[in-house]
Amino acid sequence: MNKKPDNTVKVNAKYLRHTLDFKFDAGTSRGVLRTKDSFFIKVTFPGDSKMEGWGEAGPLPKLSIDDVPNFENILKAYVNGLSEKEIDWSEAGILEFCKTYVMDAHPSIRFAFEMALLDLFHGGKRQILENxxxxxxxxxxxxxxxxxxxxxxxxxxxxxxxxxxxxxxxxxxxxxxxxxxxxxxxxxxxxxxxxxxxxxxxxxxxxxxxxxxxxxxxxxxxxxxxxxxxxxxxxxxxxxxxxxxxxxxxxxxxxxxxxxxxxxxxxxxxxxxxxxxxxxxxxxxxxxxxxxxxxxxxxxxxxxxxxxxxxxxxxxxxxxxxxxxxxxxxxxxxxxxxxxxxxxxxxxxxxxxxxxxxxxxxxxxx
The missing domain is CATH 3.20.20.120 (Enolase-like C-terminal domain)
Incomplete structure (x- = not known):
């Protein structure tokens, strides 16, 4: 169900939380990391759940500006609001949409939406860009x-x-x-x-x-x-x-x-x-x-x-x-x-x- 580049489309979104477990104690100057939370975003076309685009929002503890206590609530609001938005269905249109839809204060969430939407744009095959x-x-x-x-x-x-x-x-x-x-x-x-x-x-x-x-x-x-x-x-x-x-x-x-x-x-x-x-x-x-x-x-x-x-x-x-x-x-x-x-x-x-x-x-x- 790929769309023509000049179409404006709507998509649905969901997310899930996944805690990544390190194979060893990962030492940094900001402390030791043993686990890291990532949030996977899935986007689909309404009425067609077979084709999926996936993205990842994974702020770095004590470093990312969006490493905040209410991060998941912020992400949930973006995910829930996505179905109401119309997106210019082209690579440039998707990147422009994400720039305006997700605030500068939430860089990892913006990156996740870019990933997920571009993946869906290219057919849900984990292709993000032409490369x-x-x-x-x-x-x-x-x-x-x-x-x-x-x-x-x-x-x-x-x-x-x-x-x-x-x-x-x-x-x-x-x-x-x-x-x-x-x-x-x-x-x-x-x-x-x-x-x-x-x-x-x-x-x-x-x-x-x-x-x-x-x-x-x-x-x-x-x-x-x-x-x-x-x-x-x-x-x-x-x-x-x-x-x-x-x-x-x-x-x-x-x-x-x-x-x-x-x-x-x-x-x-x-x-x-x-x-x-x-x-x-x-x-x-x-x-x-x-x-x-x-x-x-x-x-x-x-x-x-x-x-x-x-x-x-x-x-x-x-x-x-x-x-x-x-x-x-x-x-x-x-x-x-x-x-x-x-x-x-x-x-x-x-x-x-x-x-x-x-x-x-x-x-x-x-």
Whole structure:
């Protein structure tokens, strides 16, 4: 029951809550994660429940601006109100509708509606956009993520990622002793040069402004590609200074959260002038808003890469397809699909440091 692109349609929506269980204690600078709630949205055409479009709203605890106590009630109101709305049935029309229907304050919900409606638009086959990742099974290079923990736990992860053939490793830092973290980086560099293994680190704002430069200079000794968010978000002048003087390239991550207007996004990039930005659609407002960030960055000569935000395979599939709609020139942060014991079974696979879509594997039941 696919509709012509110039039609205006109405759809029905439902949602269900799913608690994802981590395979291990996932350490971050904001604490340890053992579970994560996601809300799956299903959209269908009235009178035809066989074709389904699915999306995922999964705000990150203590980070997303829509990580609020009444999140489920807010989501329920959007879901219940959707059947009353008319949607221009085209990709552009769907993205425009979601931008106006879901407030800026609820970025993960907007992304979920974009996913679900675009999935339905393409026939309910988990295709979100026209892209070679879905149609041509194009592999996307990704980094292997090393979670925070004690030194032995992190070393074990590093060895596993190297054995699996990753050429880019990203290590979260800022939770254990800095000297121990440097030893772990040194362990990799003793075995592999920067040409063999690309190293990234993510501080999640763990450094104070007065100590940041000393630590950046120490980290630069390990031939790192970049560091994400060395100091907490909101300190534009300090970040500007660090981006200008640091021997290590800096990527903004948390800094992008809560910046809604295009002119404010442009102002942030112009003021701080970072080397890179990190884009998490769940946090910055979904597909359309992510595209706006990319357009601004590329026009200013700022590099970027995409990162998932602990979504299930439903959200990860959408982010991978969005990523594949651009010319990819560096590893992306799309390796989170293997974190959970009870993820939704999917055609997404990680092979030799790449994520790909295997059409011979079916999607599991949601």
């Amino acid at each position: 070679d990742f879905y149609r041509q099974h194009m592999p996307i290079p990704i980094n292997g993520l090393i979670w925070m923990g004690d030194e032995s736990f992190m070393l074990k992860q590093i060895e596993e990622k190297l054995e699996l053939g990753f050429s880019c490793i990203k290590m979260k830092i800022g939770a254990i002793d800095f000297k121990q973290e440097c030893r772990l980086l040194g362990f990799i560099r003793e075995r592999f040069t920067a040409e063999q293994i690309t190293l990234r680190v993510d501080a999640n704002g763990a450094f104070s402004p007065h100590e940041a430069m000393d630590k950046l200079e120490r980290l630069a000794e390990f031939d790192l590609h970049s560091i994400e968010q060395p100091i907490k978000a909101g300190q534009w002048d300090e970040l500007k200074r660090l981006c200008k003087e640091s021997p290590l390239d800096i990527a903004l991550d948390e800094e992008l959260i809560g910046i809604y207007a295009k002119e404010d996004r442009k102002k942030l990039l112009e003021h701080i002038n970072p080397q890179y930005i990190i884009l998490k659609p769940t946090l910055v407002g979904g597909i359309r808003d992510t595209r706006e960030w990319i357009w601004l960055a590329e026009n200013m000569g700022v590099g970027w890469w995409m990162t998932s935000a602990l979504e299930s395979n439903i959200g990860l599939n959408a982010i991978s397809q969005l990523t594949a709609s651009y010319d990819i020139y560096m590893p992306q942060g799309l390796g989170t699909g293997q974190l959970y014991k009870n993820n939704v079974a999917s055609p997404l696979e990680i092979v030799s440091g790449n994520i790909l879509y295997n059409p011979s594997t079916d999607w599991g039941k949601i």
